[in-house]
Amino acid sequence: MLTPGELAASLNKLIISPLMIGHQQVAPEWKRALGRIRYPSLWLIVKGKGKFTINGSVYPAEPGKLFFFTPDMMVSRTTDPEHTLEYYFLRFQYAECYQDKEDWKFSLEPSFPLQGMYTIHNPPQLIYIWEQLVSLWKRRGQITAMRRKLLIQELMLTILLDLRSQKITGDTNAAIDKTQDYISWHYREPLTLELLAQMAGLSVSHYSRLFKKSTGYSPIDYLTHIRIDRAKELLVLSGYRLKSIADSVGYSDEFYFSRIFKKIEGVSPRDYAKKHRADDLNQSKAKNANSTPSE
Numbered sequence: 001m002l003t004p005g006e007l008a009a010s011l012n013k014l015i016i017s018p019l020m021i022g023h024q025q026v027a028p029e030w031k032r033a034l035g036r037i038r039y040p041s042l043w044l045i046v047k048g049k050g051k052f053t054i055n056g057s058v059y060p061a062e063p064g065k066l067f068f069f070t071p072d073m074m075v076s077r078t079t080d081p082e083h084t085l086e087y088y089f090l091r092f093q094y095a096e097c098y099q100d101k102e103d104w105k106f107s108l109e110p111s112f113p114l115q116g117m118y119t120i121h122n123p124p125q126l127i128y129i130w131e132q133l134v135s136l137w138k139r140r141g142q143i144t145a146m147r148r149k150l151l152i153q154e155l156m157l158t159i160l161l162d163l164r165s166q167k168i169t170g171d172t173n174a175a176i177d178k179t180q181d182y183i184s185w186h187y188r189e190p191l192t193l194e195l196l197a198q199m200a201g202l203s204v205s206h207y208s209r210l211f212k213k214s215t216g217y218s219p220i221d222y223l224t225h226i227r228i229d230r231a232k233e234l235l236v237l238s239g240y241r242l243k244s245i246a247d248s249v250g251y252s253d254e255f256y257f258s259r260i261f262k263k264i265e266g267v268s269p270r271d272y273a274k275k276h277r278a279d280d281l282n283q284s285k286a287k288n289a290n291s292t293p294s295e
Contacts, residue, residue, distance in 0.1 A: 002113055004164035005216025010113035011160065013098040013105075016152050020091040021137040023130070025084055034076040039091050040112055043067040044126055047086035050079040052117070059117040061085060066126075066159065068114040088130040090152070101266035120162050129155045167213060175200035176214045179207075180222070187226045188250045193219055227251070228264050235273040242269055 002010065019039060025047075034053070043066070050061035053076045059065070061077070069075055079085040096110040120126060129151055136148050165173060179196045196219050197207035211219045227249040234245045243254045251257035261269045 003213040003216070004160055004167060005212060005214055007113050007160055007163070009216045011156050013096050014094050014110070014112075015097050016092050016094045016149075016156075018090060018092050018133075018137070018148060018152065021089070021130075021133045021148075023086075023088050023134050025086045026079055028079055028083055029081050030077075030079045030085065032075075032077040034074060037069045037071055037073045037075055040071060040094065041069045041089060041091040043069070044088045044120070044123065044130065045085065046088065046123065046127060048079060048083040050077065050083075050085045052077045054116060061087075064120050064123050066118045066120050068112065068116060068118070070112050070115050073115075088127065088134070090130075090133070090155075092152075101264075103266075114159075118159075118163065119166075120159070121166060122162055125158050125162070126155065129158060164214060172200075172202070172210060173214070175202065176211055179211070179219070180215070183219075183223050183226055187223060187230065188248065190250070191223055223250075224260060225264065228261055231257070231261060231269065232265070232272065232276075235269055236276045245269070 030050075045061050045065045045067075046063055048062070052059050052061045052067060053074075054067075054069075055074050059067070061067075061079075094110075094112065096105065096107040098105055133148060133151050133155070136144055136151070179200050182196070182199060183191065193204055193208065196211075197204045200207050202210070208218055211217070211222070215222055217225065231245055231249045234240055234248065238245070240248070242258070246252070246254040246257035249257075251260070258269055261272070265272055267275070
């Protein structure tokens with residue numbers, strides 16, 4: 001199973017478009033014969049009992065169980081003879097679309113990062129979001145569609161945070177968050193892995209493993225990306241020299257900074273600044289031209 005950080009990285013690349021959203025209750029002894037899944041779908045069981053079979057493996061369908069069904073899975077579903085089954089569902093389509101350095105990537109057939117059954121520790125949070133989605137599904141309009149997209153993102157984030165909390169205890173999770181905040185405010189300083197681990201109250205190896213599970217980055221990679229993100233802002237929005245920018249984000253050697261920048265962004269700092277400053281300048285010229293009074 002992917003770590004929470006890896007799941008977040010995969011989900012961040014996806015555009016999800018709902019096909020159907022609802023809340024259903026089925027009778028005791030309800031059955032859905034074995035068949036192949038056609039569209040990706042997500043089910044949260046909130047009441048009752050049943051059994052779902054996915055590719056030959058049997059799973060309990062009971063409150064708190066979350067199922068991700070993906071195309072080509074062979075699935076059958078039945079309810080307990082003495083219990084109804086109540087669930088929320090989301091059927092959707094998705095594509096992968098994201099920016100990698102200076103290029104945009106697009107794919108219609110990526111694998112979905114969540115598959116099979118998961119246990120949710122805090123179902124009420126998901127139910128609250130799902131109830132809003134069910135309500136919005138009955139309405140039309142572009143603003144409504146935008147709200148649905150945002151809620152689906154919130155739904156995925158809530159699922160991700162629930163799964164993360166199961167892997168990392170509350171105190172440890174807070175310690176990881178604390179060091180993330182510290183890096184965000186002190187990235188200019190010569191931070192070390194040992195210092196960050198000490199702040200979290202963990203050994204260096206344990207801290208590194210948990211940090212990567214939580215964020216998808218090692219602590220030092222995380223620090224590096226924070227520094228480069230800030231450098232990108234300064235390259236575009238300020239007229240500082242390269243050495244000054246390198247110093248301001250924690251690099252005393254501008255040549256080392258340039259190598260790191262190019263490794264992450266795919267272009268040198270100077271080329272990045274030239275391209276994005278030119279874009280801003282062209283937009284500014286166009287805006288000024290459009291606002292010039294006609295005679």
